[in-house]
Amino acid sequence: MDEIDQTIVNLLRTDGRTSYAELARRVGLTAPSVQDRVTKLEKNGVITGYKAVIDSEAIGLGITALIGIIPDNAADHRDICERLRAIPQIESCYFLAGVECYQLKVRVPKMGDLEQLIHRVGAIPGVAQTRTTITLSTKWEDRPQPVPFEQAD
């Protein structure tokens, strides 16, 4: 993971469809060697995938909400996690240090769907309480921050 790898990662992070030829021009190498580096970055788990960024509202997922989960004492986290994973509307799931030990980011088409979703999460064994916050607007999301400095492989 040298400076060239960092540049490649930064470029792909901002535009995931940049061609190898273009990357090669940017970093001053040839396409095959860039491809080789990218393949290694993928193998090493630095690059874990590529995604098109979609406007949620445009595909009918107009409502975004954050749901905090407070567990009870008997909570089986493995089980909770599995059941959460089975709910497709949960786009992100963080395990937190705090009273609310999970935070979920969910997206649904309508308020009724959110209500249903909250009930479904609340019904999971081990979940004592949930706290939902509606997002009024997303100022920005997943903005790529440049690779901070040289880093071991």
Place this chain on the structure above:
Amino acid sequence: MDEIDQTIVNLLRTDGRTSYAELARRVGLTAPSVQDRVTKLEKNGVITGYKAVIDSEAIGLGITALIGIIPDNAADHRDICERLRAIPQIESCYFLAGVECYQLKVRVPKMGDLEQLIHRVGAIPGVAQTRTTITLSTKWEDRPQPVPFEQAD
């Protein structure tokens, strides 16, 4: 935005580097027509970009935290938002319906950086209080949820 567009969006959402030729095979069209559809989806703001997904830990951003912001009465939200945007470590920023009117997702290399960041956010005029929660682990993040149903353009 018909069924074919939805399939294309779903495919690109899971793998943003899928070639037009491959998309064409999947949806039963030719490459040029798929390209035409994708271009339109980009123009209409359905597809807003493409990103490589990077393992934050692998690039030295091992610490993820959520910061809630409680504003004071004199808060100028335009100004707060601008100042937040200027902080690169803030990867996402949501405007919420609640006492904590913003929630930030931040990533930093070390705890010291997080402390510094909290002070910087707390020093923004209009910010009365911040509440930071460390994420112990990210179960999953930005999992693409399929396009829910037919949707007007």
Place this chain on the structure above:
DNA sequence: TGGTCTGGTCGATCTCGTCCACTTGTCGAG
């Protein structure tokens, strides 16, 4: 000194992206 390994270049070949002309189907106006 010589062998090996890593990371790069070069060139050939195949696929893909992209442009353009043509076709088909739909719909509204005359």
Place this chain on the structure above:
DNA sequence: CTCGACAAGTGGACGAGATCGACCAGACCA
């Protein structure tokens, strides 16, 4: 009913990109 306009797709052609193998230079070590 017919005509023209428009949207959406097809097919072909051509240039650019992806990909593979062969080869090369420097680092490292026995």
